[in-house]
Amino acid sequence: MKEIVTIQVGSYANFVGSHFWNFQDELLGLADSPESDQIFKSHGLNMDVLYRTGETPQGILTYTPRLVSVDFQGSLGSVSSRGTLYNEIPETPVDTLTWTGPVTTHTSQPLKKNLFLQSLYLEENANLGSSRGCESENSDSHTEVQDEDIVQSLENEVQYWTDYSKVHYHPQSLYELSGLWSEINDFNNYGIGREAFSGGQHAEEINERLRFFVEECDLPQGIQFVVDDSGGFSGIAGEFLENIADEYTNIPVLLYSVHSPDSGMDSRNRKLAISRKLHDAVSFSKLSAFCKLIVPVGLPSLNTSRMSKYLCLEDRKPYHTSAVYASAIHSISLPFRMQPLGPSAQLSNTSGAVKIKDLVQMLAGQARQNMVTILDIAMPAPAFTGTQAQQSLLEILQPLTPEIAEGVEDMQALESMTVHGAFASGMQKSHSFEVKDAVQAAYLNAVERPKFSHLSIAQCPLPIPLPFPSIFGNLIGRNGELLDTPISESTSRGSLEVHSVPMAARLRSSNAVLPFLENRLANLRKFGLARGALGTELLRNWGFGKEDAEELGEALSNMVTTLNPASLESSDSD
Template sequence: MATRNRTILFRKYRDALKSVRVPSGGSYPSPSSSSGGGPVIELSTTSLLNPNRSYTPLSTEDPGTSSRGAVTVGLPPAWVDVSEEIAANVQRARAKMAELAKAHAKALMPSFGDGKEDQRRIESLTQEITDLLRKSEKQLKRLTAGGPSEDSNVRKNVQRSLATDLQSLSVELRKNQSKYLKRLQQQKEGPDGVDLEMNLNGSHSKQAEDDFDDLGFNEHQMARLKKSEAFTAEREREIQQVYESVNELAQIMKDLSVLVIDQGTIVDRIDYNIQNVTASVEEGLKQLQKGTDLGGITSTLTSPRLPHFPVATTSAAFHPYDQSFNLLFFSGINATIMREIVTVQVGSYANFIGSHFWNFQDELLGLTDNQESIPAFRNHGLDMDVLYRTGETQQGEVTYTPRVVSVNFQGSLGSMSSRGTLYDQTPPKLSSDIVSWRGKVATQASEPIKKNLFLQSLYEEEQERKSGPNVFDTGKNEATDEIQDRDIVDSLENTVKYWTDFSKVHYHPQSLYELTGLWIDVEGFDYGTGREAFTKTSHGEEMSSKLRFFIEECDHIQGLQFVVDDFGGFSGVASEFLENIADEYANVPVLLYSVRNPVSHMNTNSQKLTISESLHDAISFSRLSPFCKLIVPVGLPTLSTSKASKYLCIEDQKLYHSSAVYASAFHTISLPFRMEQLGPTADSTYAVGALDMSEGIQLLIGQGRQNTVATLDVAMPAPSLNGGQFEQYLLQNLQPLTPEVAEDVEDSLAIETMSIHGILGAGQQETTASEVKLAVHAAYENSIQRPRFSYLSVSRPPLPIPLPFPSIFGNLVGQHGKLLGNPILGSSSRGSLDVHSIPMAARLRSTTAILPFLDRRLHDLRRFGIQRGAVGTELLGGWGFGKDELEDIGESLSKMVSTLNPHSDYSSDSD
């Protein structure tokens, strides 16, 4: 029977009627009347059968606003289309299941063929049915969001009915599959349970021989069949033996890896005990020398009481109010395999931070091969392959590019091409020959953005590298280079507009993605616009494709490092992107940094804008947090006056400045994830505490409270070990970069992971990892507030300061980051030409100090979005959030608050 699908035509006419403009006041224009707003479709206002009865034209407004006494002919809501599509998919699935049942029956019938065609048919039908069920399930979830409140009961009933159909269909599919497999097994075995192919003695069963006789095989054919079956049985026994051998080998390797880890832990414990004994003996000798100097007085000499410094590989159960803490460090946790990290940067400010972050990595790569650099850079002990990938251009040139996906506005790349700079992909030329147009063609093209002084110098160096050294330029003046570098630094301070203006990194063509249609100066780019940009255009699939390119080439991915702008529409883009990632890569952990620049806090000029931003903060955080393992809010309203900028000179209005601080902290936190794993016999003098991303996250969320929100603290620069300065000032200098946290909170259940690198000793010499560990322990022993659990990682290289780094260091910071007692005369701010590297310390903490951050978002959501008569209901509806979904979001926030504070007022339904 021939059918025609009229749904598309119906939707076209319905959408056309939605644009009909009905004049106010209830009067309708005559055919001769017109207005400046365009044509108006004339609609009848009287009944064709009853002239005395009137009704209003087609309307898309709420039926409650119709005039009394008139019949409102309304359009069906959008969810009806979704429900009809689900019902159609269910019908198609039922038809496919009928075909599948026939295919099962055909496959079970005796046949002289190999049955491969039947099996392919069964697999194809099964896959089609599964796809239809999955598609229907996703569409069913869409029925819960949106829609007017008047038809919520109807919508829920329809949803329950469709869900019941889907469930019954799934159960029926599973039963049919189970029944088919059972019949296959019965067909293979005889009535006595013996395999028809071979019995227990290795010979054919009597039934098989009778079957062969019935089929009319001669003796020669029977002999060949028996020989073939004997060969097959022998091959199956050999395969089974190989399989058992592989399993035994895998178990042996597993036991061996456990022994290696235990051996490394024992070696660490012995090494630490020896160091303690050495320290005790040295202290005893000092006391003995003092006793000798006092006249040879004989006294009882006791060893000094050293603070307890436990070393463990597993966490222990502690009393909730025990003020002691455990400082853990490991020389290696996993086997020595490289595990990749993929970075995602969504938003303008996120890419400013990312530009600084990748500049640090590029500087480390350059200093590794520089014979004039310090040993800490030449042997930094970091596996750069964790963040970078190796490739090859079409010309055969080997490339080494970051494993990153960058998402931003169209036109946000400045002078850089969206195809990068390495692969030299020439864009296709637009043809001016348009067959369907006979008139003139005019092309409007903007002028390309010129490279600044820094990018020009990079281009010239690249050209010199490709052309080879100039033999006539051997006497190049170093003073000229110094002047040029000074000009570059000064120009960057005043001319940076795009994140590419100070980037010195080559990117892969799959790394850079621009949201076409959304320009950098777009207005009204709010949360709802961001969601629509991802879901209702091709942006979502294209972004997922770029991420898939990097993930699928990883051998053992350890996680995603995700940075997103937590203001404007990019948080809406990121929430939908993260939901797709969670569906496609459920086992890949995500460490999420939600960042805000100081400028975004300066735009609250009206009450309406304040309410909008308050709702955005609540919705954005609530939608981002479920799709990551750990979320870290970052971004102070005034970074320049914060305690974290004690030794810095920040200008809040310059994104170039503040993003450098946050990128430095992200670099420090990521070091344990890419430290080279040390074996039991490796040298751990300068580095200890390598950690996998998932293990680091689990340390924070798996100890007691299941809190998935962490704060970020940083000491920039960190104090040196000279003269006890480290023990005295480390904890004081660690200041939060997370906004709205409570200060001086005594949380006996706090958990933290701390990363320290590049610490200087006396005479600006390198310090060992053991010295740093002892100093950190001493700092906590002398502190009133102690965490319940602390994991410490120490790495060797300090933070390298590349040339395009902003001039944000104060005059108390030395050339290698040492904190000076007296200020340096001259300029109040110092940059990359004055400061070459700095020691750093950063930590992630799971603590109740984050409660004010959570409380405000829950309070604002209930006040402006959930409670009766809330002023933000219409705005949230425009973003695509219905009442039921808002209540679910509020409940989720309330649970996060009650996790940290079970006695909070927000644990109840009242505001």
């Protein structure tokens, strides 16, 4: 088996990760439920790729994500950093014999669990038989009302990413940065994160947690790394990635650098605006140096994107926006855990399985050597019927990577697409060969065609767990089908109305990403490298001298030149 270890660094990265693991937990639950659809029972995915088996000191078997999560101290809300499966040994107070004066003890009350976490606790106790009350005749209606209350409370009360997490974590998974609290507002640049990671015991403790998961793997295929790169956490991730590159030279890293919409808003303060632009340039240059493939994710606004036709998203709610990004990462990562094809490819529930190394070679291992890819998503994916539907698949794909060029023709473009849970027509699920034919037809009819494209297909759609936000519009049906007329007067629908969604996601290596790279290079040159640049002292405070800054600029310049050789000529002429 080829395992994957997942790393989440930063607040927003953990918001994304919480949704991602909820999808996996929902798949596990549906596979075991006698009432679920057969598609979920035979999804054709090897969940052991992402999960590990274990045992508590009491001999209870466990199945937990192979995950290392890093965040502020106090970022876990009412959840313990040791999780809930393994009993925590209470600390025994030690008497101080050398002090005879008065002692004052300050304690804080633990945060109260929200309605969703309370329901999880009661449900688990009921399943264990430790607390089961008498069920009334109206128990079904009571459960329905309770679910409605839970959904409503999550929409209004989510503060921490653990508030909607339905997953059990291993004690080695959740790491809080002691001394760094979630109220800190100035943890906003690469330098401060870099210093925080190297100082104290953080570096060794986090590396040791990763070592715990990697060393128990038989044959790890790669590391799936999600980082909130809008502030200091990118500095932590950069130092962490450098250690990974040194210690695990043969394990490829697929890095998703995620931005929340709030983090992309322009500042009226000129100094802060320059600091943010320099941070983005430094962060991207450093992070990309220690991974095999980097995927920038995070639009300035999801609410005003093309996705608003079918989704009702509030940009200021990380609970909302992170759900979309997590859906995309779930979809694009499906090929990493697909089971091998059966005797008949046409009857198989999955096709197009690849490993992380294969994906890297596809998108970044060609002559171009481009390591920056664009992530597109269709949520929900359209039905594959008729020429119009075939063309709309490519047209409906929404880029989640910011600052990219639209309508660019790139003869050297490389793509990898995943489609899962798609409909053929009406409510009929499409077979692999039908999806393949439709996608091929869409590319043949497209004006812009990639040099190479790979397609992975699964019949299992995206499951929508109870704590998923109410972001679906009224043109989306119960199973994620697109409707011609609104299904209700309500503008937003959630997990109680929509149970699954067909998805399409695509990674593409294309020169459409040039504006993203050129903007970062231009900002670094203007504010950090030019004579008398306003940000030179700022970079020095972050630990980057003149030579270090020039190396960052050279790395960005090489990326631009790789995609656009003409830029080298214009640079030389300047």
